[in-house]
Amino acid sequence: MNDRLEKIYVVFKTHFDIGFTGLVSDVVHKYKTEMLKDVIAICDKTKDNEPNEKYVWTMSAWPLLQSLQGSDEQDKASALKFLESGQLIWHMLPYTTHTEFCGLEEWIRGMYVSRGLSEKFGYRPMDAKMTDVPGHTWIVPSLLKKAGVNILHLGCNGFSTPPDVPPVFFWEGPDGERLLTFYSKGGYGTGILPPEEWTHPIWLALIHTSDNHGPHEASVIEDMKASIAESGLQAELYIGSLTDFAADFLSRNPDLPVIRGDLADAWIHGVGSAPREVSRVRELRSRIAAAESALALSMLSGETSDVGGAAGHSQQIKGKIDESYEHSLLFGEHTWGMDCKSFLFPRTYDKKSFLKDKSSERYLKMEHSWQEQIDYLNKAEAALDAAVEMLSGSGSNIVREASDKKTYRVYNYLGWSRDALVLLENLESPEEDEIFIDCISGEKLVWSHASNGIILEVKQLPALGYKTIACIRQAELQAAFKGSAVEVAAAVDTRSNLLKGFINHQEAVIENAFVRVQVDCQTGWITSLYDKKQQKEWVEETSSFGFGQYEYNIYSSEEITRYIKKYAYRFHDWGVHDFGKTDYPEQQKRLSFTTELSEIRLIEESDYVRLVCKASSVPSSVKEYGNANETVWSITLTEDSPNIDMEWKLTGKEETPMAESGHILFPFKLDNPSYRINKMGSVIDPCTDIVRSSSTLLQCCENFVDVSDGTVGMAIVPLDSPLFFIGRNGMWDYEHDYKPEKPEINFNLFNNWWGTNFPQWVGGSLSYRYRLIPHKGDWVEGSVWKQAQEAMTPVSGVPVSEEHSQTAFTDFLPNGLEGMAVTCLKPAEDGDGYILRLRDWLGQSREVTVGIAVQANEVLKTDLLEYETKGNRCVLIESEDASMNQIRFQTRPFEIHTFRIR
Structure with missing residues (x-):
């Protein structure tokens, strides 16, 4: 034991699941009522303890806000008293997320929940906590540091293998920001006493209760003091916050290892359990950002005003946009349904019994919990539609008449x-x-x-x-x-003679000035994709898979058991239920099914050519399992672009509880391939940037994955399905240190890998779109990031009143951005000016100059929460254009910059 231990900092917390232990509505109600009463009770019982021995309860920001908004007046008054005294506090994050699946700006807005609480109650946390999920993408330390956070605690559940990191380290983000990070392996928190190998003079005891369990008994404090005394340590007990611990710990200049890399989420396969909704939220993110920038531009031009003060038109629109952000991020929270082992067991797997059980009360309740997850998106879309409808009026008192042009x-x-x-x-x-x-x-x-x-x-x-x-x-x-x-x-008909196609008995071909695509008329798979400009063939003819092949898989009990053995950190019975599929048929073998082509046709229009293939599935894969009855896919070339657009539509997919997945495969032909994955907020090399024992097999991208040899490359933008493997299908598998075996990109369309709270079956019609982008050089030289973001950002029109058709103010960035992108343009939260947030896309340190088409009195750099920072004034440069300001600043790789423009 460390005899030099001076102080033990204690933080009390529970793990917040939105759902899992019950329906979302039941869980949130519990936080507002029963749990809040328990928190008030223990705070009241210990309020007269010694100053550092009072019970202090730390909550995630979102459930605290819900509790304060929904509690009765007496409980709320009591809670406010303990908020004021510091016994009830919160941390910076709203809840635990599947972070690499979330949108960048969406995730940032999650911290605005904490900001709102700080504005109301004065307390500003400088700490963050996520629990249960094993890993998170490496933009996290950068984002948290830019929000004023000094410490992050991650607590992995006891069954899942955690990333190979030490208990305490500096986690370095892609921009070089370093965040003090504690990682608890095998549990949500820690014990009251440090392990034998702990050498630092202070210890963090994060005393955690289980999922949605609530606070401890008041006796816990005396029990901890007794444990310290029995150990023989003379350490002082200090009950407080993660922020308290970090301030003391960092003041001692600890010598800690630096971890620079991605703690990829080994649970990210859960995203594939709701493919329709995942597609919706990926499109929704850009629509919210567009609507918010439209509001800011409308206010800047004077078209939208705040008639009626706080209840004015722009505030109403902003409120709906905030609501849309809130619910889209809730979809990225880590729960996604109730606990199967508690509410669904016993389970059946044969098709006939399954279909019968689906009408039972427990199955219907489980499906209802999955519907609650879908309802987040319904609410997000409804709020956005309301905001756009209000924007279309363009003024506080304008009502569009039916006769408007x-x-x-x-x-x-x-x-x-x-x-x-x-x-x-x-x-x-x-x-x-x-x-x-x-x-x-x-x-x-x-x-x-x-x-x-x-x-x-x-x-x-x-x-x-x-x-x-x-x-x-x-x-x-x-x-x-x-x-x-x-x-x-x-x-x-202005179609170029280079935009053409034909079909014969053996092959179908479409081409334009840039590429030529050849399809096998027996399978519908691409046999040649030739880049004319780079003189490069992209299809690997020796692959055992077809290029663009759809494959449906059923997995064996042997594979499920092997996965559990490889992935388990500690064996718990609940973990076997969660990660296995209890009572799964022992005799089930691995099965793979592909399609049988029934039709191929050519469509030629003035500006595009398209091949459409239709195929049926092996009947047994539909009747006995869960395959789609029919698959239709298309390959499209346009007149003026080298990009190849591909789309798959699966119809008549059957629901099945059997372990299943669907895939689209792209086996590329490339020697000495190098890979880049655009994860939320950055671009990583999966061969060098993923920390060992993270998710080294299955990846989740923000906009694109790229394969290149430095001279020529190909990027894929999955508009709907962000999950993929490189090199092989890694479903129901785990590797501590996998490196891609070959340049074969295997996109997962759907899966029910989870045996616990995520949707266990999916059926109906599913659609998947991919854009293939051939390019010169690597992903930077090929401007892949720019093309990918355009592909992920559809454009739509907003109806407006005719009186605004001649408005002259039409852009905010007249010179555009070089190597950077906008994450938001919005009215400032406090109403003082506008917030422009930019992200570096190139991964390069450099000086950046940005022109803005307004005469700004002042431009200040702020943190992510819009608070001013040290050295916050930007360099304003005189421009030859009198109607424009220019600002100059330094950026680091993938750095996020937030500006307040007055």
């Missing part, structure tokens, strides 16, 4: 100018004498039909700005623009 604002929240196909939803085709125009230039726009509206081709959308477009009558065009309207030639 068809006028739309098309917003681009990206930090560079772009061309886009814009969907105007639910809009009928224009009359014969009507045309779409750019309301500033008068340029006529090309349009086409869509199943749910009209699609417009809009060129050169301004960086972080918008264009206003309208549908008007031909006769009004010249009058409106006095003969200066830009004429567009009559619609003709």
